[in-house]
Amino acid sequence: MNYADLFRATLPETVLELAALLVLLVDLGLLRNAALKSRVASATLIGVAGCAVAIWAVYAAGWGSLSNGSYVVLAAGGSTAVAQVAILFLTALTLALFIDTGFTRNPGEYVAVVLMAAAGGLIIAAAQDLLVIFVGLELLSLGLYILTAFAKKSAKSAEASIKYYLFGGMSAAFLLFGFSYLYGLSGSTSLPRVVLGTYMASAHGGTFLLLIALVMIAVGLGFKVAAVPFHLWAPDTYEGAPAPAAAFIASVSKVASFALLISISHAILWWPSMLHLTGGRVTFTVSPPGTPPPHMTYGFVSGWPLILMVLSAASMIIGNLAALAQTSVRRLLAYSAVAHAGYILLGLAFFGWANVSAQAILYYIITYGLTTIGAFGVVGVVERATGSDKLDSFLGLQKRNPLLAAVLLVLFLSLAGIPPLVGFWAKFNLFAAVLTLGSGPFPVPGSLSSLPHEAVGLVALAIAMSAVSLYYYLQVLKRAYVMPAADETPIHAHPVTLAVLLLIALAVLLMGVFPAVLQGWIAGFGA
């Protein structure tokens, strides 16, 4: 590995870092005495431009991965590229939402931290080595802690940030602990080698240690995606962080984390490709049909899906049920995020060889991220106009700003999974992928064997919980459309914000009606 390769492989991250530095320079240097609004505008513009260039960089970097000898350190192309482009695009959108806000007098720092955190996200999406994963994760997380606290005048912001930080710090510790065990069991930090190593280690009696490691990792990563029971930071953070920051947390960090989980799942499946590295001999036995499968040692494959299934079921149930009781729309969105994480974890639990699983998960998280950004955008506008994000602030929204109410309608119905919006398609796609591969990671596609009960049972649970979710989404829409307004003064939204929100709503609608477009784009990367 030489520095040219490293530079080429990390071009997108570099662009982002450069953009962050540029923002700081411009804001603290050139525009030091300018009005706040223009500083915000310029910072946003540079940030968005930076993201655009970074997207170009992802394409320009090509599909070559970065390897250290025979170990891949950073992957490129495939699901990585998809995730990276998505992260950059969503970051740009959250920056666009920053324009109308007045919660900070340091817009340059804000945008810079966002860009740097996004760079961390890009690293996570590409990482194939345990240490690189950790570095990227910390880069992202530290940026998120700071962003959460950015609304200096709000006590809630500070409180949320402290909670997030403490919780995050703990989970990072667990994660590192788990990683250390994996290193101990396999002797390497490169993912595929790690997976292979665990098989060999458990064949020699290391199963117990492996289980501990897996649980630790689940804690760490579960925190990142806000899965139950590691979700407790989410409601406070979503409530306390300034709206654009909350949008960023809800969308970009999730995309990055799930991309990481996809990488891990791919590694789990592709461990046989590592066999050539161990030296020695490999024997393949073909058994006639009907003979019982040979005894397999307890490797990654055996334990990981089970953990994911448990996390998924718990998240779906608790996320949806808790959301029913919320009166604050932000907390409602937080618990709904937990629930959506549950659905996606289901897709990860039943991950298969064919591209279908990865594509379905990516489709889901990208569209979910987009929708969430839009939702926070609307919440932000309403908050600034009415001073709170409680359900009652939304009363009579259809009269106060019909466009905004229409956007809210589209976005929330998409979250509930109502066709023809994209949220429905994402769920359908995901559940179809789960059921197609429900019989395990080595399915026979197209067979008519009866479906395994766990897959069907969990999909049924997911759909049932989806049905429950309609109730609380309708509560918000009810306030907006049905109940009479307490205060009928029109709500004004910044034209850029409104334009962005309308575009998001339109995209949600169009992608729902023509799902093949985004699917085709994802598939084009060979994910």
Next chain:
Amino acid sequence: MSGLPMLTLLTVLPLIGAAIALFSGKHARGVALFIALIALALALVVWSGLPSDGSIGMVELHKWAPSLGIEYHLGVDGLGALMLVLAAIVTLMSVDAAHRVHHQPGLYYGLVLILESGLFGSFTALNFFHWFLFWEISLIPAFFLIKLWGGARRGPAATQFFIYTMAGSVALLIAFLALFLSTGSMDFRQLTQMAASGELETLVKSHLGPVMLWLAIAVLAGFAVKVPMVPFHTWLPAAYAEAPSPVTMLLTGAMSKMGVYGLLRIAIPIFGPQIAQIRTPLLVLAVTTVVMGAWAAAAQKDLKRVFAYSSVNHLGYCLLAIFALAVPASGAATVASQAAALNGVILQMFNHGITAAALFWFVAMMQMRTGGHRGIDDFGGLRKPAPVLAGLMGIALFSSLGLPGLNGFVGEFLIFRGAFPLAWVAATVSVLGLLVTAVVILTVIQKVFSGPVKEHCSGFPDLHSSERMALAPVIGLMLLLGLVPQLIVGSINPTVQNLLAHWRF
């Protein structure tokens, strides 16, 4: 003339008339009279166009809903045509009698015309669906006529009328559903043929089990409500009394005949053997109807109720004859008696229709003249102030009694002529009915027409010329048919022979 679908025209005409009448307001009565006259003319044309051998003529047959065995199948023989004429005459009488409908006349006459259409439809139908359709069509206007223009206790009376008749309809529907399930046909002629050959019972048994007798009872129950036969008659006195008299004319003159017609067209031909099986209990019920009707009439104080129960009694004779003739044919004498009985039934239907309608017309006139009085004891000595009324009503009353020379006699005579040889016990007991009826009628005549004139009756105006002109043909018909019954019997007899030839017991 032969190309025109006469029966369809006849049935549809009153419906069109009803639509016009609904929006005619004050002129509704004129419209109704006009339509009723044309209907009568058409009915007479149909009567004259009958085939001479007594078979069913003027047949119209079209596909309607083949998968359900529903066809548009109309046709009349002598029986049907006579009923058409009766319905037309009675409707005309009823419309004529209803001078003073103040409240919503358009609706009133519209409903009457719809009722007439229902009558025409059920007398010409040869497929169950069509028949049942018009059977129900006649029910709704009757209900509303009682409910909206009736007397003080019209609500309960109308409700009772509706419930009883509906229950009967349900029984009929169930029975015919069962027949359809077994045979795939709803056509009366086809079912009659199958019954005659014994095929019907076999089919029913194979599809549904040994339920033929129950089906027969269901069908009989349906018609028993309409005629009515004891013990399903309890709706009648209230309904007849509370309905405005012109409506009662329709009820007794035409609607009750639907029940008897149904027995003749549907029950006997299709369920002959079953009826023969339970002939005795049926005769008992018929006799009870006759006797109870007469006795109850004797106990009434309200003229309308007197005539109501008297109607029950008169139709009881029809029932007597019908059940009496339900014996397997065993010789020329039996056949002759059956023919006589059947002739008598048909004649009685026509004659009673006219007579009863006329009687209620007279009651209406009396009510109008005395501000609503209609009790037997409310009048006295009407002979003096209103001789013409007394005379004409007297003729009608004597016809009802069955005086020879008037039309009421012929029917009853033939009925007893036929019933005695076939069921002498029943016939004998029924004679009681004749006797009591005589007492009742004479009492009425005595109390109403003779004796001292009551004060409020002294200014009782006699019939004016328009009323005389309206009543004259009716009374004249009574006399004519009494003296020359051949006018009708001659046309009926071939039909009777034809019917008997197709019936098996």
Next chain:
Amino acid sequence: MLAWTIYISFAGALLEALLPKEKNALARWLALAMALAGLTIGVAGFIAGMGQGQVEIVHAAWVPSMGIHYLLAADGISRVLVLLTGIAAVAGVLFSWNIELRTNQFFAFFFALIGGVYGVFLSFDLFLLFVFYEVAIVPKYFLIAIWGSTRREYAAMKLALYSFVGSAMVLIGLLVAYTASGSHSTALTDLAHAGLPVSTQMWVFPLVFTGFAILAGMWPFHTWAPTGHVAAPTAASMLLAGVVMKLGAYGCLRVAIALFPHGLDPWGFAYLGIGSWRDVFALLAVIGIIYGALVALAQSDFKFVIGYSSVSHMGFVLLGLMTLNQIGLDGAVLQMFSHGVIAGLLFAIVGRIVYDRTHTRQLAELETMHLARRMPFAAWAFVIAAVASMGLPGFSGFVAELQVLIGSWTTNPLWTAGAGIGIIVGVAYTWRALQMAFFSDIVPGAHVIGQEQAHPFAAVTWPEVTGVALLAGVSLVVGLYPKILLDSIEPAVKALLAGGVQ
């Protein structure tokens, strides 16, 4: 061509939403034009399709990688139901002529609902059908929650959740059918021929059937229906009872029965005479018929009587579906049409003509109001509607119920007996409502009459008259000449039965 019904409806919804507020007259006339356009196309398509069998309308690839197609087609059953939707839409617009609150939004949601309904009836791809089925849920919620009456928010939420749960069950079945057949295609014909194993069909069928049957008002999942119908504004009640409940029944037929026919096979054991899912659902249908009728008999609110009568009449549809023979299924489809029209008429009279004037639906209060005299049009319109609802021959309900009875007799006479009892109770509660509301025997005192004359009710408007004439006329025409619809229904049912349903 029939696809334009869908497009026009959604376009109409969008147009209405964009109309400036306070232009109520424009909103109404635009709505009427849209509805009439849809009806005209429906009629034209019906006539053009007579004797044609299944006709493909649009077939475009939608998500080719998963075998999902934008496939619209129509057979006889679809054409009949499209016709029903057109009639119901026009009638609904006519009876909403007096809505003043947020008129354009009302019609926007109205047409979104109608568009979804048209879509379900014309979809021959299961995924597409499901999409349209779900699209119809949200407009219902808003129509009831914003413009409804008694307990509208509760009723709207209950209805939305029940429908959503039902469609969730259908989604599970859809996913299972799709993936178990190899994830090749979601077209209905392909899935029907996929040959899913009997054991799978045995549990997928009741799941999908129940999911659809919830919307069809099957006992005991019917409780949303009376509450929802009563709370909804008149046009929404008409659509709900008239068309939306038929979506559920249609789904039962087109999806559950056609795709999973072996789910109806006998289980091999019987408990209390129930030996297959067919017996179970037939029993539930009969219970629904009788229960709905009995409860209707006990109601004190006029609209609740009609609401429960809808549950009872839909029981006939479900019973007809479970007969699995030609005549029973014919009857079920015909009853869908017939009840759609008649229920529309009943709700129109009770909701629009009576309630909007008397401001009460309590039968005890209406009894004292002397309505036969004060609103004769309403009284006589209700007589016609009541008589049609009772199943009197001459109206469409008679033929439909006759066919269902005949069909169910050949399968199990007990069901027929139950249904027959339901008809009789049906006569009773309709009668009671008619008597109490319009033709009561209570004679008001003189001073009350004076008051009544001083405050006469608003006169009957032309949209009301037209609407009543349309609905009553359709029921009468179909009742007197059922062949007009049966000629389209019978071949379609035959094809369905030949396709493997037995």
